[in-house]
Structures are given as C-alpha cells and as structure tokens.
Amino acid sequence: MVRDDLYITVPSFFRCPISLDVMKSPVSLCTGVTYDRSSIQKWLDKGNNTCPATMQVLHSKDFVPNHNLQRLIQIWSNSLHRRVDSAPLPLSPDQARALIDEIDRSPHTRLASLSKLVCFARESEENRNVLGKIDGFVNMLVDLLGNVDGLVDEKANLAEQTMMILFSILNQYTHNSDLSDMILKSNRDCLSSMLLVLQQGSLDSRIATARVLEAIAMDAESKLVIADKKGLLSVLIRYLDPETDPSMIEAALSCLISISMPKRTKVKMVQLGAVKVLGKLLAESSSSVSSAEKVLKLLEMMSSCKEGRVEICGDRICVPAIVGKILKVSNAATEHGVMILWSVCYLFRDQKAQEAVAGNNGLTKILLLMQSNCSPSVRQMSADLIKIFRVNSKSCLSSYDTKTTHIMPF
Known part of the structure; x- marks a missing residue:
C-alpha cells in the first residue's frame, strides 16, 4: 500500500482517460488514444462508437495492446514499491522521547537521531506540540548548537538538523525571550553555527535559520548582537537576488527587517551594498506582493539615515523601481514607497x-x-512632495496647472 506521507505523483499518461486510475492493461484505439482495457470495453459495450477523449467516430472498434506503455508502468510501479518498502516507519511520541534521551547518551548517533526527529516534527502539528512541550529539549538543542565540533561538513550537518527542529517547534515554544537569551546572551557560540548553516546548509535549513534569527531579535541588544556577527549580514543580503528561491528571499527580508532597527546596523547594511541589491530585486516584475512590501520596508528603514538616502538617490534603478510600485502592489507598499520618496525628495x-x-x-x-x-x-x-515639484520650474508639473487643476491639492 502506498503511504500517504510520500505524496506520490502519478505521471498523467499512466492514467486511463476514463477511470483516471493507473492503467493495468493499456490498449490503443484507432485514434491513437490509449485506455485501460476494462474501461474502454465498458464504453464500447454500451453502444458508443466514438473515442471518449476526442469524440471522433471510430472507423474500427478494435484495439491494440500498448506493450511499451505497460512496461513503463511496470517499471514505475516496481520502483515505487521499493521506495515504500525502504521508507522508515513513522515514530511514535514515546520513540521520539527515547531518541531525545539517546542524543545525550550517544554522541556518535546524534546526527541520525536528529534527522529522525526532523521527520517526526514534519509529520504533524501534534508531533511538533509533543516536541515543544518536552522539558529541557530546547535547551539541549541550543547546547548542541553552541558546542558543535568535528569537521566542517559534520558541523554543518549537525547544525542544520538542529536549526530545522528549532524552527519546526518555534510556534509551540512560547518563550522566545528565553530562547533569545539562551542563544545570544550565554557563553555558547550559537551564532557561528547558525552562520555556518546560512552559508552551507540546505535550502530548508537556511530558511529555518533566518526565521529563528528573526524570532530571537527581541530587543535592541539582541538585534545588535546578531547584526554584529561577522559575515551574517553579508550572507543574508546575498540571498536578496532575483535568482534565489522566493521562500529564501522572504525569510532573508523578514530577518533583515527584524534586526535592522539600530542605526549602526542600517549604516552597515548600506555599506554592504544593500540598497543596490534591494533596488534590483524591487525592479523584478515577478516579485510577490509580500516580497515587494518587505523590500520597500527595508528601503524605508535605510532612508531614515543619511548614508541610506545618499545611496538611494545615487542608484539609477532604485528610485524608478520605488515609483513603479506605488499604487500597483498594495496599500502597505504604497505607504512605504511614499515615505522613501518624501525622505529623499522633500x-x-x-x-x-x-x-x-x-x-x-x-x-x-x-x-x-x-x-x-x-x-x-x-x-x-504627498502634499509636501507636490509642493517641491510645483516650485521646480524644470518639472513637468506645469502642465497640471492648466489641464488637471481639478485634482490639485492646493
């Protein structure tokens, strides 16, 4: 039996056009369309003389076995059964607790144990609740994160599994301030492991790490600690590339918004070239509403410092991209855009x-x-901006005085 949690996708041409089930005995009509033998036989036995898929009149009701397709279906089916047989059985809550106990007792198997716990957490909300409520589990994960040893690859693997579990139970663990203190205000060097995941981890683990960093940036001190970690801002900004996976872009943007409140962090981001990167990302027509809002929010934050305004004004893409999003994305995007234009123009x-x-x-x-x-x-x-352009004789606003005075605000 196929397990539901494997999310099997059946190739469309393996399905019978009539029953929509995988064909057991595929046969082809004179029209070239292939059906399962039992389904097309029932269709013809009812007196129909057309091809069900094309509705062409059948010159012959004979059909020919499609041996090539049958072999393909058999190969696919055998492969599927091997995949199901080799898939690990789901853990029970008691087995998950036993694995957690084993992590402390057996360092050599802790990576395998963490991998199993990641799968357990992904299976259901109920499983995540189980993990989130186990006393001392989050503390143990933070200890692992802060004391990763071994070769670089081994450290990265262990750290990324730890980060994925932390992220999966983040909503169940309601003490984010405690988590922030454990990661940032202790003698553990967790940020080095988190940076390693951002640099070398899988897509899922990188997204998880950015989301956890966003969650633990609770106050000005924690924001500065995160932003001051050498290389961390750079790697987050690097992911703001139109070619990056959209989910990673969203996570990086949210994390940067969360940690960029202090002025020195905004200045540092400007120095790292964030304005140019954000302008390029904003100019991409394929960016989502949420992504555009976050980009504009970040640019608004950077426009609050002199260094940010200088870079925004000096970038040939940024201001036109901001104007292009006003009234086209959402109310939130428009408000962020107007605030930026007001800062740089007014x-x-x-x-x-x-x-x-x-x-x-x-x-x-x-x-x-x-x-x-x-x-x-x-x-x-907006009124302030209009006044700026009204007094500028070189602007094109003079045409509005004669042609559109009915919508002038003054």
Whole structure:
C-alpha cells in the first residue's frame, strides 16, 4: 500500500482517460488514444462508437495492446514499491522521547537521531506540540548548537538538523525571550553555527535559520548582537537576488527587517551594498506582493539615515523601481514607497531623486494617491512632495496647472 506521507505523483499518461486510475492493461484505439482495457470495453459495450477523449467516430472498434506503455508502468510501479518498502516507519511520541534521551547518551548517533526527529516534527502539528512541550529539549538543542565540533561538513550537518527542529517547534515554544537569551546572551557560540548553516546548509535549513534569527531579535541588544556577527549580514543580503528561491528571499527580508532597527546596523547594511541589491530585486516584475512590501520596508528603514538616502538617490534603478510600485502592489507598499520618496525628495532635497520621480510618472501617481482613501500621514507627505515639484520650474508639473487643476491639492 502506498503511504500517504510520500505524496506520490502519478505521471498523467499512466492514467486511463476514463477511470483516471493507473492503467493495468493499456490498449490503443484507432485514434491513437490509449485506455485501460476494462474501461474502454465498458464504453464500447454500451453502444458508443466514438473515442471518449476526442469524440471522433471510430472507423474500427478494435484495439491494440500498448506493450511499451505497460512496461513503463511496470517499471514505475516496481520502483515505487521499493521506495515504500525502504521508507522508515513513522515514530511514535514515546520513540521520539527515547531518541531525545539517546542524543545525550550517544554522541556518535546524534546526527541520525536528529534527522529522525526532523521527520517526526514534519509529520504533524501534534508531533511538533509533543516536541515543544518536552522539558529541557530546547535547551539541549541550543547546547548542541553552541558546542558543535568535528569537521566542517559534520558541523554543518549537525547544525542544520538542529536549526530545522528549532524552527519546526518555534510556534509551540512560547518563550522566545528565553530562547533569545539562551542563544545570544550565554557563553555558547550559537551564532557561528547558525552562520555556518546560512552559508552551507540546505535550502530548508537556511530558511529555518533566518526565521529563528528573526524570532530571537527581541530587543535592541539582541538585534545588535546578531547584526554584529561577522559575515551574517553579508550572507543574508546575498540571498536578496532575483535568482534565489522566493521562500529564501522572504525569510532573508523578514530577518533583515527584524534586526535592522539600530542605526549602526542600517549604516552597515548600506555599506554592504544593500540598497543596490534591494533596488534590483524591487525592479523584478515577478516579485510577490509580500516580497515587494518587505523590500520597500527595508528601503524605508535605510532612508531614515543619511548614508541610506545618499545611496538611494545615487542608484539609477532604485528610485524608478520605488515609483513603479506605488499604487500597483498594495496599500502597505504604497505607504512605504511614499515615505522613501518624501525622505529623499522633500527632506534630503536631492535633485537626482526629484528628476527620477518626475521622469517616471511619479507626479501623476502622487496626485492620484491624494484623491484616494490614503492615510492622513501619506496624504500630508504627498502634499509636501507636490509642493517641491510645483516650485521646480524644470518639472513637468506645469502642465497640471492648466489641464488637471481639478485634482490639485492646493
């Protein structure tokens, strides 16, 4: 029997077009369409004279066994049974607890034990609840993370399994502040292991690590400790590439937003080239709503410091990309975008930024935004921006004085 948790995908051409089941005895009609023998025989016995799939009239009701397809189905079926027979049986909660006890007693088998616990946690919410409520389990995981030894590959494997378990039970473990203290404010060097996972781990473990870092960035001190770990900001920024898996991009963005509140962290991100990377990512038309919102949120955060504003204004892609997202993504994205433009055009009075806004239809968008149901703060920032462009004789806003005065805000 096929186990449900293997999520078997049946090739579409193995299924009978009538029954939609895997064909046991595939036969082909004169139309070239293949059916399971029993299904097409029933169709013909009812007096039908057409091909069920194409509705073509059958010149002959004879069918020919499709031996090639039958062999393919047999090979696939045999492979499937070998896969099911070799799959480990699911753990029971008691077996999971026994594995946890074994991790302490047998260091040589702890990687295998952790791998089994990862599978156990993935199986159900109930299993994750079991692990999250075991006294001392999270502390043990943090101890493992902070005392990883051996070769680099062995350290990475152990650390990534630990991170995936930590992430899987994060929602069940309600004491995030305690977890933050255990990882960041003790003598354990957990961040080195977490950085190793971000650099060398599998996609799932890298996402898990970024999410855990986001969760433990509880206060200003913890945010600084994380951001000050050498190489950590760099690797997170590196994942903000359009070619990166979207789930990894989302996790990296969320983590960076969580740790970037302190000014020195924002300045450091700017120095690492985050503005250019974010501008390129924002310009990608394929980015999701959530991703676009997070990119704009990060850029808004960096626009609050002088270094960030200088980089935003100096990047030829960034400001046009910001303008392009206003009124096109979501209310949240629009608010972040207006805040950035207000910072660089109104507060910073950067001429290049103002020209980029005017040259990318930004004035029209700001005028339309003021007629929408936006928040009072966005409305005020939009009015400030309009005033900047109104007094600029080189801008194209002069046309609005004669052609669209009915939507002018003053």
